[in-house]
Amino acid sequence: MSLSSTSLLRIYTAAGRMAVMEQLQYRAANLMFMVHLVIEPVIYLVVWSAVAEAQGGQVAGYTAAQFAGYYMVWTLVRQFNLSLSPNSFHWRIKEGRLAGELLRPIHPIQTDFGYWLGFKVPQTLYWLPVAALLWLAFRPELSPEPWHVLAFPVALMLAFLLRFLLLWGLGLVCFWTERVDGVFESYFAAELIFSGRLVPLEVMPAWVQNAAAWLPFQWTFYFPIESLLGRMSASQFVSGALTQAAWVAGIFLLLQLLWKQAVQHFTAVGT
Amino acid sequence: MLRPLKLFGLFARISVLNEVQYRANFFMQVLQSGLSLGTGLIVLNVVYSYTDTLGGWSQAELLAIYGVFVLMGGLIGSLVIPNMWAFMEDVREGRLDFTLTKPEDSQVLISVRVVAIWRLVDVVLGIAVLSVAIARMGLEASWWLAFAFASTLVMGMILLYCVLLLASILSFWFVRVWELMEMMQSIFQAGRWPVGIYPDWLRLGLTYLIPVAFAVTVPAEALTGRLTPQLLAGTFVFTLVALFITRRLWMLGLRNYSGASA
Numbered sequence: 001m002s003l004s005s006t007s008l009l010r011i012y013t014a015a016g017r018m019a020v021m022e023q024l025q026y027r028a029a030n031l032m033f034m035v036h037l038v039i040e041p042v043i044y045l046v047v048w049s050a051v052a053e054a055q056g057g058q059v060a061g062y063t064a065a066q067f068a069g070y071y072m073v074w075t076l077v078r079q080f081n082l083s084l085s086p087n088s089f090h091w092r093i094k095e096g097r098l099a100g101e102l103l104r105p106i107h108p109i110q111t112d113f114g115y116w117l118g119f120k121v122p123q124t125l126y127w128l129p130v131a132a133l134l135w136l137a138f139r140p141e142l143s144p145e146p147w148h149v150l151a152f153p154v155a156l157m158l159a160f161l162l163r164f165l166l167l168w169g170l171g172l173v174c175f176w177t178e179r180v181d182g183v184f185e186s187y188f189a190a191e192l193i194f195s196g197r198l199v200p201l202e203v204m205p206a207w208v209q210n211a212a213a214w215l216p217f218q219w220t221f222y223f224p225i226e227s228l229l230g231r232m233s234a235s236q237f238v239s240g241a242l243t244q245a246a247w248v249a250g251i252f253l254l255l256q257l258l259w260k261q262a263v264q265h266f267t268a269v270g271t
Numbered sequence: 272m273l274r275p276l277k278l279f280g281l282f283a284r285i286s287v288l289n290e291v292q293y294r295a296n297f298f299m300q301v302l303q304s305g306l307s308l309g310t311g312l313i314v315l316n317v318v319y320s321y322t323d324t325l326g327g328w329s330q331a332e333l334l335a336i337y338g339v340f341v342l343m344g345g346l347i348g349s350l351v352i353p354n355m356w357a358f359m360e361d362v363r364e365g366r367l368d369f370t371l372t373k374p375e376d377s378q379v380l381i382s383v384r385v386v387a388i389w390r391l392v393d394v395v396l397g398i399a400v401l402s403v404a405i406a407r408m409g410l411e412a413s414w415w416l417a418f419a420f421a422s423t424l425v426m427g428m429i430l431l432y433c434v435l436l437l438a439s440i441l442s443f444w445f446v447r448v449w450e451l452m453e454m455m456q457s458i459f460q461a462g463r464w465p466v467g468i469y470p471d472w473l474r475l476g477l478t479y480l481i482p483v484a485f486a487v488t489v490p491a492e493a494l495t496g497r498l499t500p501q502l503l504a505g506t507f508v509f510t511l512v513a514l515f516i517t518r519r520l521w522m523l524g525l526r527n528y529s530g531a532s533a
């Protein structure tokens with residue numbers, strides 16, 4: 001890939017604008033999608049607030065209000081780490097779309113990345129009123145210092161980049177087999193348990209925490225969420241962000257190898 | 272009353288014959304159901320590691336709720352939801368015309384056409400979880416308990432059928448309603464936990480808008496001896512009202528349907 005950075009930027013803007021326009025078309029669908037997105041953390045929050053109350057105030061260092069803060073930031077992090085479903089590769093191959101995309105002079109991951117980056121713009125706008133309602137309903141406790149607020153976007157973008165690369169790479173499984181649902185479901189089950197998506201990792205039993213340390217998942221949920229809660233020291237943040245970056249670099253390199261293999265394996269379908 | 276059942280039997284037989292050709296799908300479903308059961312049980316265990324009761328429900332009783340949740344999810348997933356998808360697809364593609372010209376009640380026809388038999392794996396798993404929960408609760412079996420549980424389970428299923436069909440009926444007016452269906456399915460997830468723990472505004476929604484409370488919590492209440500005859504009667508009345516409203520809206524929607532084929 002020998003694209004200059006300005007032409008890459010143009011590709012991202014074009015693909016991103018497409019995502020924005022698509023999202024603005026389906027407003028009712030977007031509203032329902034927001035409910036779909038928010039109901040998940042609300043369930044977790046209600047359960048863990050109830051447990052905290054039964055425990056006399058807190059669970060693993062989290063009070064009910066701090067759980068509210070965690071799941072509140074969760075909704076924004078979720079908006080940002082939302083990426084293409086690995087299943088879309090199945091559809092792309094079956095419908096013959098990929099055959100066309102491969103003929104273009106740019107890597108398909110570039111347009112995908114631009115598209116999902118643009119997707120964040122309307123989604124963040126839709127998120128604002130939802131966040132306000134959640135705030136009123138659950139009164140979260142958030143106490144970030146100014147530098148946390150400035151550092152958070154870095155963790156957020158790295159989380160998006162990492163999850164985007166992970167899911168894109170996972171999607172390449174579709175080049176080899178059509179029975180992909182089992183693979184994807186296993187992946188998402190692992191993500192649910194080891195990422196902090198379900199509960200803050202401190203609440204989880206020791207074996208989950210130990211395993212999570214070796215897996216990429218917590219860098220897409222737990223770490224960016226925690227970075228805005230105001231409990232993290234500066235050095236913790238820096239080492240966390242560096243770990244995120246290392247994962248991004250590692251997965252990126254792996255993806256290069258995998259992509260070469262995948263394309264060689266590809267059988268074009270369609271016209 | 273017998274005729275819909277006979278139709279259901281007929282279509283179920285065809286579905287089974289169709290599906291047993293693809294046996295690998297069975298193993299896929301076992302894997303998926305196993306994964307979601309596994310994660311569900313892990314979550315329950317994490318909760319148990321901190322507290323013995325949640326919203327007045329003991330550990331074994333919470334397990335019973337989870338069992339009903341899995342069971343109900345399997346029933347709806349195999350008997351109701353596939354029919355709703357097929358119906359919405361028909362409206363979009365204009366194939367509903369063929370259903371409407373058949374000499375049977377159209378609402379019955381679109382409601383019993385498909386049985387996703389592999390999803391019944393969840394029914395089996397749900398019953399297994401329930402059995403463990405019942406054994407742990409040291410439940411004394413009685414006719415009243417069995418009757419209360421079975422009837423609330425059936426009514427819960429009918430209520431979920433009603434709201435899912437109501438959502439699908441909207442496709443007569445707005446062709447694209449699958450987001451609504453997806454949203455309702457994610458709201459159903461709230462049923463893993465007793466609805467009593469949710470704040471009032473949410474509990475009202477989970478009771479009357481999307482009746483997760485009636486579908487999961489009430490049967491679990493019946494099983495754990497919490498169900499009063501009044502609540503049972505109330506559930507019955509609510510089910511009748513929901514069936515009536517659904518029927519009226521179905522008729523209204525049909526009148527609005529103009530066909531998209533030919």
